[in-house]
Amino acid sequence: MSPEIARLILQATVDTLYMVLVATALGTLLGLPLGVFLATSRRGELFSAPWLNAVLGFIVNATRSTPFIILVVAIIPFTRLVAGTSIGTTAAIVPLTVAATPFIARLIEAAVREVDQGLIEAARAMGASPLQIVAKVLVPEALPGIVLGLTLAVVSLIGYSAIVGVVGGGGLGDLGIRYGYQRFMPEVMGAVVVVLIVLVQGVQSLGDRLALRLNKRLRHA
Amino acid sequence: MTVNAHSPITADAAIPASAEEDAIIRFEGVAKSFPARKNSAAVHALAGIDLAVPRSSIVGVIGRSGAGKSTLIRLVNGLEKPTAGRVIVDGTDVTRLDERTLRSVRRSIGMVFQHFNLLSSRTVFDNVALPLEIAGTDRRTIEQRVNPLLELVGLADKRGRYPAELSGGQKQRVGIARALATQPKVLLSDEATSALDPETTRSILDLLATINRELGLTILLITHEMAVIRAIAQRVAVLDAGRIVEQGDVFDLFTRPQHETTRSFLAAESGRELPAFVASQIRPEPVPGGQVVVRIVFRGPFATHPVLSQLARELGIDVNILGGAVDSIAGRPFGTLIVGLPNNGSSLDKALAFLKARDLDTEVLGHVA
Numbered sequence: 001m002s003p004e005i006a007r008l009i010l011q012a013t014v015d016t017l018y019m020v021l022v023a024t025a026l027g028t029l030l031g032l033p034l035g036v037f038l039a040t041s042r043r044g045e046l047f048s049a050p051w052l053n054a055v056l057g058f059i060v061n062a063t064r065s066t067p068f069i070i071l072v073v074a075i076i077p078f079t080r081l082v083a084g085t086s087i088g089t090t091a092a093i094v095p096l097t098v099a100a101t102p103f104i105a106r107l108i109e110a111a112v113r114e115v116d117q118g119l120i121e122a123a124r125a126m127g128a129s130p131l132q133i134v135a136k137v138l139v140p141e142a143l144p145g146i147v148l149g150l151t152l153a154v155v156s157l158i159g160y161s162a163i164v165g166v167v168g169g170g171g172l173g174d175l176g177i178r179y180g181y182q183r184f185m186p187e188v189m190g191a192v193v194v195v196l197i198v199l200v201q202g203v204q205s206l207g208d209r210l211a212l213r214l215n216k217r218l219r220h221a
Numbered sequence: 222m223t224v225n226a227h228s229p230i231t232a233d234a235a236i237p238a239s240a241e242e243d244a245i246i247r248f249e250g251v252a253k254s255f256p257a258r259k260n261s262a263a264v265h266a267l268a269g270i271d272l273a274v275p276r277s278s279i280v281g282v283i284g285r286s287g288a289g290k291s292t293l294i295r296l297v298n299g300l301e302k303p304t305a306g307r308v309i310v311d312g313t314d315v316t317r318l319d320e321r322t323l324r325s326v327r328r329s330i331g332m333v334f335q336h337f338n339l340l341s342s343r344t345v346f347d348n349v350a351l352p353l354e355i356a357g358t359d360r361r362t363i364e365q366r367v368n369p370l371l372e373l374v375g376l377a378d379k380r381g382r383y384p385a386e387l388s389g390g391q392k393q394r395v396g397i398a399r400a401l402a403t404q405p406k407v408l409l410s411d412e413a414t415s416a417l418d419p420e421t422t423r424s425i426l427d428l429l430a431t432i433n434r435e436l437g438l439t440i441l442l443i444t445h446e447m448a449v450i451r452a453i454a455q456r457v458a459v460l461d462a463g464r465i466v467e468q469g470d471v472f473d474l475f476t477r478p479q480h481e482t483t484r485s486f487l488a489a490e491s492g493r494e495l496p497a498f499v500a501s502q503i504r505p506e507p508v509p510g511g512q513v514v515v516r517i518v519f520r521g522p523f524a525t526h527p528v529l530s531q532l533a534r535e536l537g538i539d540v541n542i543l544g545g546a547v548d549s550i551a552g553r554p555f556g557t558l559i560v561g562l563p564n565n566g567s568s569l570d571k572a573l574a575f576l577k578a579r580d581l582d583t584e585v586l587g588h589v590a
């Protein structure tokens with residue numbers, strides 16, 4: 001493999017990580033409150049708001065059921081508004097974030113719903129406000145589940161990021177298509193696949209290990 | 222400190238004025254209904270509840286599953302709102318408070334739960350510290366408050382452990398320490414020992430009794446086990462299908478139960494149970510030439526007197542002892558005997574009159590051959 005190709009693969013890896021990590025960070029920033037709200041706003045719950053819950057739930061489902069490639073194209077005007085341009089790596093972060101947010105929200109909702117209702121009851125009995133219950137009970141208790149959810153989100157976003165090549169997003173997927181497929185350079189394709197496998201494996205095992213360390217429900221030394 | 226204030230109240234009597242005045246918790250005509258939902262009818266969980274909990278006492282509420290016990294106790298710290306009546310805690314009607322005021326009132330009411338409800342992500346120390354963090358207490362004060370509490374419940378060496386590393390009894394000790402962290406006036410206990418084995422139950426009840434004695438803390442506890450009431454409560458209310466069917470002094474309730482539900486809770490208590498060989502033969506109608514099975518309850522001074530041998534001597538009646546036990550409740554002796562008396566009208570009546578004259582309670586349970 002020529003040093004030129006190696007440089008391209010390195011650059012693509014950096015681009016992929018940049019897009020995925022920034023989109024995950026933004027998606028978590030938006031998805032955490034959204035997910036916590038979804039998990040606590042049905043009738044009779046902490047922030048009981050059944051209507052808003054239903055509306056947000058619908059929006060989340062609608063976004064999640066739109067195929068990513070269509071989402072990317074459909075929101076080009078929004079992307080241009082936010083990023084100033086609709087092409088390039090930074091611009092690609094916009095559709096990635098839009099896709100990541102509802103996904104992460106649902107994962108966080110599921111993790112928060114796993115928290116024993118008895119703990120909310122105990123916190124209320126101590127005189128905790130709803131926000132204190134979120135900050136001191138729900139999020140800390142759901143943390144292992146949240147970490148596993150975010151790991152899943154990063155892995156999925158690595159896959160999504162291959163698609164943003166269509167708007168000049170760059171990254172590993174784009175490189176694989178342009179060089180490996182269009183220019184018929186199978187060794188580039190092979191190298192891209194190997195890097196992706198290594199990335200996904202690395203992210204998954206890192207997430208698993210972190211979640212395990214945070215999980216104090218297990219009796220490990 | 223007057224902890225063991227046994228007021229001479231009979232089971233059905235209203236709460237006397239003295240207890241009324243110094244009640245730290247008072248339910249007045251409380252009712253609670255849960256409205257009907259799509260596929261379930263309305264539930265009338267509580268109705269006509271009048272109950273006073275004297276300051277620094279231990280009051281137990283006993284009832285079967287679904288009787289409304291948890292609903293009752295959750296009214297005290299406003300986790301539930303009644304549909305009628307008032308709940309007064311230390312002079313404040315908690316049913317009328319807005320959420321913010323209620324939150325600060327809750328800090329003066331500790332609560333322990335059947336399933337402990339400890340945070341798995343926090344160590345023992347941090348679990349006990351949680352109510353203080355919520356109250357905005359500074360870290361130094363938290364240290365000063367939590368460490369003695371861990372000493373009190375005997376878990377000072379476990380402060381860095383997580384709940385998953387503790388036994389059930391240890392978890393409940395953490396739960397109790399946590400409930401005491403904000404130095405409450407009242408401790409609510411919802412089936413605190415129901416998930417524990419008898420020995421651990423005993424040690425947790427001893428701990429609660431110690432806290433009541435040493436800190437003068439009022440304890441309102443809920444249970445479905447008479448043994449718990451008997452071990453630490455001074456007063457008791459029996460809840461059945463949302464109503465208090467009987468309440469009073471624990472000793473009176475044990476020795477003179479008035480209501481069927483109370484009797485059924487007492488059935489398995491020592492000495493009250495019919496021995497198996499009697500239970501299998503007993504029948505409601507008289508047996509010619511047989512015996513009448515009578516339960517005699519000895520209270521107070523006669524509990525240790527040889528009344529039966531007197532009966533046999535003075536009336537010349539044969540008394541056949543079938544079972545029984547002598548025991549004490551809240552330090553007062555009482556005994557239960559199950560005896561067989563000859564089934565002939567005049568001597569049975571004489572025997573019952575003899576026992577009644579000595580202030581003993583008798584109950585004809587049936588007949589055996």
Ligand SMILES: Nc1ncnc2c1ncn2[C@@H]1O[C@H](COP(=O)(O)OP(=O)(O)OP(=O)(O)O)[C@@H](O)[C@H]1O
Pocket residue numbers: 255264265266284285286287288289290291292293445
């Ligand atoms: N939030 C609620 N909505 C509707 N019904 C309820 C609600 N909470 C309790 N109930 C009903 O009220 C009644 C009393 O319930 P409660 O939990 O107080 O019983 P309990 O005596 O504590 O029973 P257990 O010993 O099983 O804990 C039950 O019939 C229950 O189904």
Ligand SMILES: [Mg+2]
Pocket residue numbers: 290291292
């Ligand atoms: Mg209950």
